[in-house]
Amino acid sequence: MNRGDKERADSDDFEWLPLDWRPGFSLRRAPDGGVLGRFYGAELSSIYQPVVDAADARRVGREAFVRSHANGDLSLSPWSLFSMVADDAVLVGLDRLCRTLHVLNDPLAGVAEAADELLFLNVHGRLLAAVSEDHGHAFRRILDLVDRRLAARVVIETPEAACADPRLLGFVLANYRLNGFKVAANVRSLAELTRLLAEVRPNFVKVDARHLRLADYAAFAELALSHSARPVFIRVERSEQRAVLATVAGAWAQGFAYGEVDLPRSVQLPRRSVLAA
Numbered sequence: 001m002n003r004g005d006k007e008r009a010d011s012d013d014f015e016w017l018p019l020d021w022r023p024g025f026s027l028r029r030a031p032d033g034g035v036l037g038r039f040y041g042a043e044l045s046s047i048y049q050p051v052v053d054a055a056d057a058r059r060v061g062r063e064a065f066v067r068s069h070a071n072g073d074l075s076l077s078p079w080s081l082f083s084m085v086a087d088d089a090v091l092v093g094l095d096r097l098c099r100t101l102h103v104l105n106d107p108l109a110g111v112a113e114a115a116d117e118l119l120f121l122n123v124h125g126r127l128l129a130a131v132s133e134d135h136g137h138a139f140r141r142i143l144d145l146v147d148r149r150l151a152a153r154v155v156i157e158t159p160e161a162a163c164a165d166p167r168l169l170g171f172v173l174a175n176y177r178l179n180g181f182k183v184a185a186n187v188r189s190l191a192e193l194t195r196l197l198a199e200v201r202p203n204f205v206k207v208d209a210r211h212l213r214l215a216d217y218a219a220f221a222e223l224a225l226s227h228s229a230r231p232v233f234i235r236v237e238r239s240e241q242r243a244v245l246a247t248v249a250g251a252w253a254q255g256f257a258y259g260e261v262d263l264p265r266s267v268q269l270p271r272r273s274v275l276a277a
Contacts, residue, residue, distance in 0.1 A: 027101065035104040037097050042068045042081060044098065046105040047261040051120065051232060054245035054253040061118030061155070063254060064102035065261070088126065095124045100142055103150060120155045120184060128162055128172045135172050136179035151180040155204060160186045166199040173202055184232070190220050197227045206232040209255070214244045221251045 014027040014035075026038045037044035044066050051061040068081055081094070099121045108114035128135075136156065143150040156176045162169045163185065173183040184204035187193045188211050196205070205224045212220060217233065224231040233245055236255030245253050 027097070027104070035101060037101045039081060039094055039097065042070055044068055044101060046102045048102075048107060049254055049261045050259045051118070051252055051254045052258050054233065054242075054248060054251040057258055059114075059117065060252060061120060062108070063120035063122075063157070064099075064106075065122075066098045066101070091124060091126055096139060096142075099123075099139060103143065103146060103154075109147070109150075116153075118153055118155050118182070119150075120157050122157050122159070124159070128158065128168060135175035136181055137175075140179040140181070155182040155184050157184040157204075157206065158186065160188050160208075163187055163192055163196055166196060169196075170200045173200060186234075190216055190223070193220060193223055197223070197229070201227065202229050204230045204232055204252075206234050208235045209233045209237075209241050209245075209253075210235055214240065217244050217251070218248050221248045225250045 014029075028036055028038070030036050034045065047065050047067055048062040049065065050059045051063060052059050102119070102121055103109075106119060108117060140151055143154065156173075158169060158172070162172075169185065173185070176183050182203040184206055185196060185200060185202040186206045186208075187196055188207070190212065193205055193207070196202075207220060209217075220233075221231040230252060231248075231250065232252040232254060233241075234254045236242055236245065236253045236257045238257060241255075242253070242257045245251050
């Protein structure tokens with residue numbers, strides 16, 4: 001990051017960001033140095049969950065989630081916030097606000113030991129159809145202003161529901177890759193992974209470990225790796241899941257079996273707030 005970029009990134013008002021904010025959208029610097037977002041009456045912040053190599057629990061990245069609170073207390077879950085937005089343009093703005101917030105709050109930004117770690121950022125399913133073309137262009141402009149090196153470490157992650165339309169998903173993921181991002185797709189089963197890989201070539205495929213039998217973990221990973229996609233098993237909560245994944249070649253994992261979520265810097269928000277799914 002050059003000096004000019006560093007000065008902008010440390011700015012309290014964030015007016016330098018090329019975001020088409022609508023009424024009720026804003027970013028502000030908290031007194032402790034963290035960044036908070038505002039969406040009408042809700043205040044938003046970021047938390048991060050480690051993504052690890054399942055073989056040795058070595059951290060290889062982290063996924064960002066948004067927290068929502070109001071008046072210092074529990075507010076709507078983030079997905080409830082999204083579900084209340086009827087206007088697609090407002091939803092796109094909220095989605096971009098959350099991703100920008102996560103980048104600005106990233107606790108490992110600038111840490112030399114974490115320079116190769118990836119940052120997984122979710123996009124809402126409705127955004128895929130709401131943006132007609134060049135997915136990722138506006139967000140890439142934001143990252144280039146914050147730090148041009150960021151895009152290479154960002155993984156744009158789509159929800160499970162996006163697999164219902166593989167052609168649209170393929171188009172969207174191709175757009176993000178053209179803009180310099182890696183991409184990940186969430187699937188529900190081994191059969192859905194097979195169908196997905198027939199049309200789409202993501203860098204990563206993620207699956208909720210609860211969707212699979214323990215005996216299917218290795219087959220899922222083998223199929224993904226045969227198509228050059230890294231398999232990431234998420235919501236790994238039980239010791240037996242972790243034990244099996246430790247024996248699966250090439251598997252990455254994420255979940256409370258490997259570590260708690262981390263707050264960025266010293267921002268402290270209510271622990272009762274709800275993780276985005």
